[in-house]
Amino acid sequence: MPPFKEIVSFLLNLLRWLGLLVPLAVVVGSSCALFLWMLEWVTHYRFVHPAILYGLPFAGVAVALSYYWWGGRAGGGNNLIIDEIHKPSEGVPLRMAPLVFIGTVVSHLFGASVGREGTAVQMGGSLASSFATWFRLDKRSTSILLTAGVASGLGAVYGTPITGAVFGLEVLTLGALDYSALLPVAVTSIIADWTCHQWGIHHAVYPVTFKGLAAPGQVPFHVDAVLWVKVAIAAVAFGFASRAFAEGVYRLSPIIKKICPTPWLQPAIGGVATILLVWLLGTRDYLGLGVMAPEAGGASIVNFFSTAHYDWSWLLKLVFTVIALATGYKGGEVTPLFFVGAGLGNALAPVLGVPGDLLAGVGMVAVFGGAVNTPLACTVMGVELFGGTNIVYYATGCFIAYLCSGHTGIYLSQKVGVPKIWRPDFVPGIALRRTREGIWKEEPKV
Incomplete structure (x- = not known):
């Protein structure tokens, strides 16, 4: 032409x-x-x-x-x-x-x-x-x-x-x-x-005040070696949390279906279980999105970026959400994954000696990245939400969580173009729902 x-x-x-x-x-x-x-x-x-x-x-x-x-x-x-x-x-x-x-x-x-x-x-x-x-x-x-x-x-x-x-x-x-x-x-x-x-819509702001800059008199550099290793260690936990979230939904769903074969009645089980958990824990912090807490100082995504410490909130939110999704409630998984990741980062920060707001931010995008198998998108999300200064830490968290989450995820229709760890029996294009079952090549069609 x-x-x-x-x-x-x-x-x-x-x-x-x-x-x-x-x-x-x-x-x-x-x-x-x-x-x-x-x-x-x-x-x-x-x-x-x-x-x-x-x-x-x-x-x-x-x-x-x-x-x-x-x-x-x-x-x-x-x-x-x-x-x-x-x-x-x-x-x-x-x-x-x-x-x-x-x-x-x-x-x-x-x-x-x-x-x-x-x-x-x-x-x-x-x-x-x-x-x-x-x-x-x-x-x-x-x-x-x-x-x-x-x-x-x-x-x-x-x-x-x-x-x-x-x-x-x-x-x-x-x-x-x-x-x-x-x-x-x-x-x-x-x-x-x-x-x-x-239309006048404004999104929540998650303040990461930590800036990975050199102290006065030192040569500026974008990463601290010790801090980087600590973030990498936390990222392993973020990957396992991603996997636990996805597997929790897929393993609980068949149990719910066996208990209650009628599909439209299954949410009643999740609703009753949610009410019982609220009674048992005495808090409403784990209902809904979890971006803001119903009461001051409660567990929420925004509060995980503060100096307050929350030990097990990430796990409780995971349980609440797995129950809701496995029993058929509509909405999605990502904001609860934000809660799980930011909460786990908040819990690990004092243990690892890492700034709490930084690790909450890394966890927030890394757990999401591990659960949906999108490490690049979630690294970019870290920059769009928190700024680009700490991109090395966001990328480290997302990349390692992606590998540690294994071949599972919340979207089983994803195809596998390249496996996370190479396998000689791998056939490109197989659906994630198959690899999760340990099947790496399609059966020949008769």
């Missing part, structure tokens, strides 16, 4: 993509803004009216019934979207967006220990799939648009647009990135985050 025609073709293709991506980003960003506003409102209402917790079993059953009656394929959640990106087929149903939106808001109103990333990703993915259907895109373009929807949802809901872009690419396949989709995915995530901000 002559250079002039090639340039014209590129510009026309660029305009075509902008015509798709900009409206998608605005819709996703606006949806996330409404979602975050609703979450803030219901969380405040629950703080003021703590007795609403007693309605959690009934609320869970109501949401489960809505999925049972109307959900269909929408019940596949994030894994369905990842499957559709890998191999577009029937598409992601548009009803996934309102179902997960309402289900998550109801779950948080009554106190389920769930997150918000799943909702944002599913809204972005279902809206992107509908755009692809309306504009009759081919499979390759559909895959890119779905990835952009995922990225824009995550980027807008956390205020981390570059993280969203890298996450959208990295979450699909362990050890491999498709850079051909990088620009459209990044553009969508950035515009969605900007749109969300224009």
